[in-house]
Amino acid sequence: MRYHHLHVENFGIHRDWPIPLAGDVQLIYGPNEAGKTTLLQLLREILFRIHPQTPYLQCSGNGPLAARVEFELSDGRRGWFRRQKGNPDQIIGELADGSPLGGQTVLDQLSGGASASLYQNIFAFSAEELRAGADSLRAADLGDALFGGGIGGLGVFQQVQATLQKRMEALFKPGKVAAKPRINAVLAELRAAQEQFQQAQCRPQAYDDWEERRQAHAEKISRLDEQMEELRRRGELLRRQKQALQAWVQRRGAMEERRRIDVPAGITRELAAEFHALDNERELLTQKLRELEEKRLRRRPVAPLTAAESALLAAEEEISSLQPQLSQMLAWSGELPQLRSSRDTLEQELARFRRERPGRELSVVTREQQAAARRLAEELPSLEERTRSLKQQREKLDARLTRQRRKLNALPASRSVKEWERLAKGAAVWQTQAREQRDQAVRLAEVQHDIDNLLRDLGSVVGAEVDLTQPLPLPLRTTIETFRTRWERQAQAEAEAERRLHDACEELYRARKELAQCEAIGPGDDTDHVAARRAHRDRGWRLIQRLCWGGDSSAAEAPLAAEIDAWTEHRPDQLPALYEAAVTAADQAADRALERAAWETQRQQRLREVEVRAARCTELEAALAAVRQAGGELREEWQTLWSPAGIRPRSPAEMLEWLQKREALDAQRGKSAGLQQSLAAIEQERGAFAQQLARVWPELPLTPIEAVVPAVEQRAREIRRVEEDRSRLLAEIDDLTTDDEDLKRQEAQVQTDLADWHARLTALLSELKLPTEWRLDQLAAELACLQRAAEVQEQLDEVARRLQEGERRWSEYEQEVQRVWQSAASGPCPRDPVAAAEELARRLKSARDRREEINRDAAEAAADEGVRQHTAGLLQQCEERLAALCERLGFSSAAALKVGVERFETADRLDQQIHQAERDLGNILLADWESHAEELDTTTAEELTEKLDRLNNELDQLRAAHAREVAEQGKLAARLRALAEETDVLSRAANLEAKRAELVAAVHEWAPLALTQVLLRRAVRRFQEERQPEMLGEVADLLRRITGGEHVAIRRSFESEHDGDPLLVEDRRGQPRTAEQLSMGARAQLYLAIRLAFVVDYCRRNEPLPVVMDDVLVHFDDHRARRTLEVLAEFSQHAQVLLLTCHRRTVELWREVRPQAPILDLSRSEGDHEGTAGRRPAGRRKRTARAEASRLFPPPER
C-alpha cells in the first residue's frame, strides 16, 4: 500500500490540510513545533485506530478528529478511506471499482493483517524507538512476529507454552512428585484398587479347599450318625427292658398265686357261666313276684256310669248328627243381618233414582246404543284436533308466504355473475404468479449464491488458475474411485504395518521387562527349610493320630503324653492349633518351593520370547518400508492422472468430493437458466391480465397486488350472493303455494267429517227418546245413570232371594235341636239352637270319657293277675334246673356249687393275667422276650434307669459333636452356595474399571497438551534452523552498507548469558559485540537495520505498508547518514518511505542522494512547498495554548 494523498481534516494542530505524497520516498522537513510528531502519530493511527484518549483531541478543539487517505495497493488497485474518531472509529471509503470499504476488517485485510503495535514499532518509528533498542522490539505482540524473522524473543510464544505446560503438569508429571497431579493420583488409586480387587477374588483353589473341608465334615457327620444310631439302638433296648420289667414282675406274682389254688374237677368256664345265669334268673323272678303282690294290694276300684250318662250315650248318634250343620248355622247367623242391610240400601238408592227422573221410564240401554255413543265420544277429540291443527297451519303458511314475497321484491336487479367469477379466478392466478415470481427470484439468487460458493470451493481445491466453467479433461469417476480404494488400502496397509511394528516393539519391551523381572527375582533355595517344616507337620500329625485313633494301652499313654508335652511345650491343649499352623506353614513352604522350581522354566521361556519378538520387529520394519515405497509410487501415479487438466490433485476422496461438487455446479447452472425462462413467461402472463382488469374495472388500483384479488373476489361474491338469494326465494314461494292447496283440501275433509258426526248423534238421541238438542256429554251422563239403575235393581233381586233361603233353613235347624234335647238331656233347653247343640256335644264327651276309664281299669287288673301266675311258673322251672346242675356236678347244694365255681373263676383270672403279661412282654421285647428272662430277673428298674441315663449322656455328647459338624458343613455349604450370589468382587471390579475410566479420561485431556509442547518445540527448532540465517543475513547486509563495512556479520546467541539480548554483531575483525556494547549511533543503526530487514521480509508475504521515520538519523554521522539515505532510497522499492526531519543537514544530504525527489517543507506557508500543494498548520500561531495542552495532556509513552 502506498499513500498518494493525505488530507488531514482535523488532528492536533492540523486542520483541513491536504498533503500530496508523491513517489516512493517523501522527505518531510519541518522545524521543531511544526507538527511532525503529530503527523507521525496520525500516520501511525490512521490505519488502525485513533487512540480513545489521544491528546490531539484537546488540541484540536471541539470537532472530531478525522483524516482521509488516497492509496494504491501492490496489485494496482486504488482507493480511498476516511477515518473519524469515535467509539468505534467511523471508517468509510471505497476502491476504484466502486466496492465499498466496509469497516476495519476490510481495511485490515487490505493492509495485510499487521497489528497496530507492530506497525507503530516497526513501520512508523522515531529516534526514541531506535534508542530504546531491543525493548522497543519486545513491546506489545512483536515477539513472535520478530521471532518469525529469527530475531526477537519468544514473546507470546513463551506465554502460550507456559500456559499449556502449566495445564499439562496439573495433569501429569513423570517421576516422584510431592503434590500429585491428577494422572499420578489416579494411577496410585488405580493400583490400590487393583490390589483390592486381587484380594477380593475367590480363587478356584479356595473353592476346592472349601469343598474338601465340606466333604471331610460330611464324612465325620456320617461316622457320628453311625455311632449315634448304635447308642440309640442300645438305649431303645434298655427302655424296652425297663418297660417290660413291670409285666415280668406281674407274671411272676400271678404264677405263684395260681400255684396255690385247688380247682374242683368238672367245672368248666361254660358250666360256671350256666350256674351264674340260673342263679341270677332265680333271683330276678323272686324279686318280680314280690313286686306284683305289692301292686295288687295297692289297687283302688272305679265308680260305675250314672243314668244321665247312660241316656246321653244312648242318644250318641243323634247328638253327633247335629254337629255337621252347626258350622253352616253359625255362617247364616252372621250373613242374614248383612243381607237385610244391603236390601234396605238398594231400595233407598232405587227410590232416589226414580225421584230424580219423575215421569220418565227407566228403560234399558242396548249394547249397540252404548257402542254408538262410545264411538261418537272417541271420534270427537280427533276431529277437534284436526280442526285446530289446520287452523294453525293456515296462519303460519299465510305469514311465511307474505314474508318471502316481501323479500323477493326487496332484492336488486341481477347482473353478469359469470364474467366477474372469471375475473376473480384470473386475479387469484395473477397474485399467485406474483408470489411465484418472487419465490423464483429468491431461488434464482440462492442458486446463483450456490454457484458462487461452489466455484469458490472448487477453486480452493484446484487453484484459482483453473477455469472451472470450461470443460476439463478430467479422469473418469470410476478411475478416481479405484484410486480411492487403492489409496485407502494403502493408508490402511501403512497404518496396519505401523501398528504391528509398534505393537511388536511394545511386546518386545514387555518381554524384556518381564525377563528382567524374572532374573531379578532369582531362583532361591528353601529345600532344607521346606523339609524341616514338613517333618514338623508330620510329627504333629502322628501324635494326633495316636492320641485319637491309635488305641494305645495305658502303658503307652505316659510316653505319648510326654511327647505331646515336649512338642507342644507343655501346652497339650494347643496341640490342634499347633498342628494346624504346622500344616499351613508346611504347605506354604512347599508352594513356594514349587514356584521357585518353575522360575527357571519361566526364565527360559522369556528368553526365547525376547528373541522371537526381536526377530519379528526386524521383519515388520522391513515390511513397513516396502509398504511406504508402494505408497510413494501410488501418489506419483495419482499426480500423473490429473496432469492433463493442469490440476494438482488432493487425495482421491477429496477429489471425488470435488468432482461431485463440479457436477452440482453444472446442475445449479442448469437450474439457474430454467428459473430465468420461467420468470420471463410469468411476467408476460401477468401483463396481459393487468390490461384485461383495467378494461373491466378502470377505477380499481392495481397496487398493492395483495389488495386486488380480494377486491375482485369481493365484487364477484356479492353478485353471486344476490342471484343465489333470488333463486332460493322463488323456489321457496313455489313450495309454499303447493302447501296452501294441500291445506285447503284437508280443511274441506274435516268439515265433511264433522257434519256426519252430528247426524249420528241426533239419530242416537232420538232412538233413546232424549231431546235431540242434547250435547254428547249430556247423552253420556244419561246413559251412565240408566246403566247404574239397571244394575241396582238386579242386585236387589238377588239379596231378597238369599234372605228368604237363610231364614227357612235356620227355622228347620232350631226344631231339630229341641227335639234331640228333649230325648237325651235333662234341664231346660237353651233358646239359641247353636248353644244347645254345643252343650249336648260337651255332655256326650264327658259321658264317653267316664266309660273309657271304667273299661281300662278292668283290663289292667286282669293283666296283672296273668303276669303273676306266669312268673310263679318260671321260678319253679328255674329251681328245678339248678337242682339238676348240682346233681350233675356232684354238689350237695347250690351254695356248695357256688363256692366251687368261685374258686374255678379265681384260677381262671390268674391264668388270663399270666397270659396278658406274656403278651405284653412279646409286644415290648418282641418274639425273643424269653431271652431277656435272666436280665429281667437279675436287674431292677433303678439299675436300668441308671444305665439309660449314662447312655443318654453319651448320646447327647455325640449329638453336640454332630451338631457342630453339621453347622460347620452347613456354613461351608452355604458359603459355596452363596458364592453364586456374591457380587462383592463385582463392586471391586467396577471400582477398578471406574479408576481406569478416570485414567483414560485424564490421559485424553493430557495427551493433546503434551503434544502441544512437542509441537511448539518443533516449531521453534524449525524457525531457528530455517528462518534465522536468512533474516540475520538481511540485517547484516543492511548494517554493513549503513556502516560502510564496519560491521559485517550478525548472529543469534543461544547462550544463557545473552538471554536479555541474544544478538551478537561482528566487526570487520571478527570481534563479536552485544548491542549494549555498541556505540549509541551503531546501536541505532543496528535496530534500524533490523526493522528494515523485517519490513523486507514482511513485504514479501504481505501487503507492503508505508514506512514512516521521524528523525532517525539524528545520531548518525554524515557518512553513515548519507549511506542510510541511499539504503532508504533503494529500500523504497519494497515499501513507501516517509522520512520526517527537523535537520537541514538531512535535507541537504537527501538532495545529494536524490536531487529530483520532492521535499515537503512544513516551515513554509501554503503553496511554498517544493513540488507540493499544501499549507501550514492552522494552529501554528497558537503555540502557547498548544504547549499548555501538551503539558496538561502529554503524548502517550512509547
Added chain:
Amino acid sequence: MRFLHAADVHLDAPLRGLEAREGAPVEELRTATRRAFQHLLALALREQVDFVVIAGDLFDGDYSDVRSWAWTAKEFQSLAQAGIRVFLIRGNHDSLGGSSRQLRWPENVHEFRGDRPDTRILKHLGHLDVAVHGQSFPARAVTEDLAAGYPDPVPGAFNIGLLHTSLSGDAEHEPYAPTRPEVLKLKGYDYWALGHIHTLRRVHEDGPVILYPGCTQGRHVHERGEKGCVIVTVEGRGVRDVTFHALDVVRWERLTIDLGPDDDRDALLDRAEQRLADLQAAAGRPLAVRVVLRGRYRAHHALVVEGGLADLRDQLDVIAHGLGAVWIEHVEVRTSPPLDLNQRRAAEDLVGELLRDLDRLQSGDGDDLAAVMEEALGPLRHRAGRELQQAGLRLSDSEVMRQWLAQAEGLIADAFANLESGA
C-alpha cells in the same frame, strides 16, 4: 429344529465409565452382563429351542473368580429342567490356560476340550441328527488356525462348527485362532457358530451360514447399539431362518453434536435433549451415552479452560435425569475455537508454521508422527503403559493419535487467540 447361538457373554465384566456417575443404579450396572445372560436363558426357555451353543468368552476372564462360575452353573440349571442342552467353548478371555480350572458344569452343559477338537452328536432332533464340533482355547493367545483341524462333517447330520476366531483381515480385533471364510466353507459344515467379534456380522449367508452374533451386552462406548444373540431355525439340512434377539440391559450410544460459531449453550442443550430423547425412544431401555461436541464453537475456550465443561456436564446430567434411565458416560470435546484456521495456517508466523506442521503430521508422515508421539507420550508410557493397556487405551492407536492432534491444534489456536485478544 431350532437352536440359540450366542457368544462373548463376558460375564461379570464391568461397564466402563458409568460407575462414578451420580444417580447411576450401581447394582444394575454391575450385574448388567449377568442380567443379559438371564435374558438369554429366558429367551431359550420361551422359544423352546432344542439346544444352545456359546462360542467362547462366556466369562470375562480378566480374573478367575470362581463365583462367576458358581452363579452361571446355578443359572444353567433352569435349562436343565427344560431339557435344553448347552454346548460351549472357551475363548481367549476364559481360556483353559488361564488360572481358571476345569469347571464342573451341570449335566446338561458340555464344555469342549482344549487339546483337540471334539464332536457331540444329538440324535433325532426334529427327525434330524445334529453334530456339534468344537474346541476350546487351550491358552489365551492361540495363533494357529483351529478350524483347519476340525473333524470332517458327520454324514446325514446337521453339522455345526463352534469356533472362537478372528477372521483374517479384521484389523480391529486381536488375531486369535485366525482363519479364512474359505477354510470354513470348504469344511462342509452347515452352520459356523462364531464368537470373538462383538457385533452381529453375517460373514456368509448360505451354504454354510457363517455368523457372529455379537456380544450380549455392550461394555463400553465402543460397543454401541443393540446386542444379543440369534435363534436359528433349521429345516431339513438347510437353515431356514436366523433371527436376532436383543438381550442387552443397558445400551450404549454415541451422540455427536455439531456446533457452529453462532450456537450458544441453550442451543446446544436443546439439541442434546431432543437427540437424547430420540435415542431413548429408539432403544427402549436404559441408555449410556457419550456426547461428542464438534465444530467451531464460540464458547470453546470457556469449555476447555475455564471449567465450562463441568458445568455443561452437570446440565447434561440434569437433562438425562429428566428423561429417565439415561446416563451421560462422558462428554468428549472436539470443538475448536471459532477462528479462521486457514488464515492462521497461511500466515508466515510461528502459529502458521505450527499449524502447517500439524497438517504435515496428520497427512501421514508416519516416522515423524511416531517420533512426536514418542517424545510427547513416552514418559506416560513408561509410567503407566501397563495400566493404560489394561484400560483399553492404546497410545499407538492411529485414530486416537489423530484425535489428539486435532485437539492439540484447537488448544494451540485457542491459546494464541486468547492471548492476542488480551483475555
